[in-house]
Amino acid sequence: MRTLNFRRATRSSALGTVALIAALSLTACQGDDPEPFDDHASASAGSSSRTPAESSGASGDKGTAAPATDQGKDSAGSSTGSGSGSGGGTSTAKPKDSSGAGGDSGNSGDAATxxxxxxxxxxxxxxxxxxxxxxxxxxxxxxxxxxxxxxxxxxxxxxxxxxxxxxxxxxxxxxxxxxxxxxxxxxxxxxxxxxxxxxxxxxxxxxxxxxxxxxxxxxxxxxxxxxxxxxxxxxxxxxxxxxxxxxxxxxxx
Known part of the structure; x- marks a missing residue:
């Protein structure tokens, strides 16, 4: 019985030693090479930040900006057209009306004198x-x-x-x-x-x-x-x- 217990104790001790060595080895491996983990994490973070939805949204923003600019041009063009129309109205006011009135007065004066x-x-x-x-x-x-x-x-x-x-x-x-x-x-x-x-x-x-x-x-x-x-x-x-x-x-x- 003593022999059996000694063997079990010896086996448990050996297993514990093996487990300890394995743990130490894993810890040593992790401490010696941290950069690949950090790079991978950074790459993953960068990749995750560029989601398809956001990329699509950015493209959508650009696409929306162009029509907005075009619309602004159209509005400006419309304003210019309105101004031109207003200017056209001014130009159609006949200056000869005032000068013509004077001319008519002069003509009537010539006819009378x-x-x-x-x-x-x-x-x-x-x-x-x-x-x-x-x-x-x-x-x-x-x-x-x-x-x-x-x-x-x-x-x-x-x-x-x-x-x-x-x-x-x-x-x-x-x-x-x-x-x-x-x-x-x-x-x-x-x-x-x-x-x-x-x-x-x-x-x-x-x-x-x-x-x-x-x-x-x-x-x-x-x-x-x-x-x-x-x-x-x-x-x-x-x-x-x-x-x-x-x-x-x-x-x-």
């Missing part, structure tokens, strides 16, 4: 006491239509080779329009009151020419001779006003 010339007016000139060295030229409409007295008259005293200067400040805001039987006026300063003028001479001859809308005498007929009651002295100070609708306005200068 004509240029004042020697053919439809009568001229006379008289001396005045004030201002000094002034005369008043009067133009009366003898026609059947109203006429426009444009700018100022061209005066030629005697053999003068140039037209007189003008009082620029006498320019009216509108053309003087003379109805039949009515008159317009021009003041004429024949010489300087202080004697500062030069090249003075005396004459009994005066010729008057008219201006048209373009500011020249073409188409207004020949100059008109205006009789002077006596010899008149003129010098380099000779100046005229624009046509005015009243004597007082003309004689202010």
């Amino acid at each position: 004509e240029t004042c010339t020697g053919a439809n007016t009568k001229l006379s000139i008289t001396e005045v006491q004030r201002p000094a060295n002034h005369m008043l030229l009067t133009m009366t409409n003898t026609g059947s239509k109203a006429c426009n007295a444009y700018y100022y008259p061209y005066l030629q005293f005697g053999e003068a080779q140039s037209v007189p200067k003008t009082f620029d400040e006498s320019k009216p805001q509108a053309v003087a329009t003379i109805n039949p039987g009515e008159s317009a006026y021009t003041a004429v300063m024949t010489s300087s009151a202080d004697g500062s003028g030069s090249n003075g001479y005396s004459t009994k001859d005066l010729k008057v020419s008219f201006q048209n809308r373009d500011g020249n005498s073409d188409g207004t007929g020949s100059s008109v001779s205006v009789p002077l009651s006596k010899s008149t002295y003129v010098d380099s100070s000779l100046t005229v006003t624009y046509w005015q609708m009243s004597m007082d306005e003309a004689l202010q200068y």
Whole structure:
């Protein structure tokens, strides 16, 4: 019996020793080579993070982004089209409406009036006491239509080779329009009151020419001779006003 128990104890001890050696061997193996496990774990983790669902979702996001961009372009295009339409509406507003209105007004004015010339007016000139060295030229409409007295008259005293200067400040805001039987006026300063003028001479001859809308005498007929009651002295100070609708306005200068 003792022999049997000794054998069993010996066998148990041997088995325990073998188990201990195996455990130690396994522990040694695990401690000596940890990297393959870590690499495998990392690879597994990386692989598991890229799931088909997520990959599909990423592709879906990209696919969705493109239509969204296209839609934005379409919206921008639509806005541009709207703006163009609005601009087109602005361009279709006829500017000729405003200018045409002016043109119509001008045309109707032309139809109702004509240029004042020697053919439809009568001229006379008289001396005045004030201002000094002034005369008043009067133009009366003898026609059947109203006429426009444009700018100022061209005066030629005697053999003068140039037209007189003008009082620029006498320019009216509108053309003087003379109805039949009515008159317009021009003041004429024949010489300087202080004697500062030069090249003075005396004459009994005066010729008057008219201006048209373009500011020249073409188409207004020949100059008109205006009789002077006596010899008149003129010098380099000779100046005229624009046509005015009243004597007082003309004689202010």
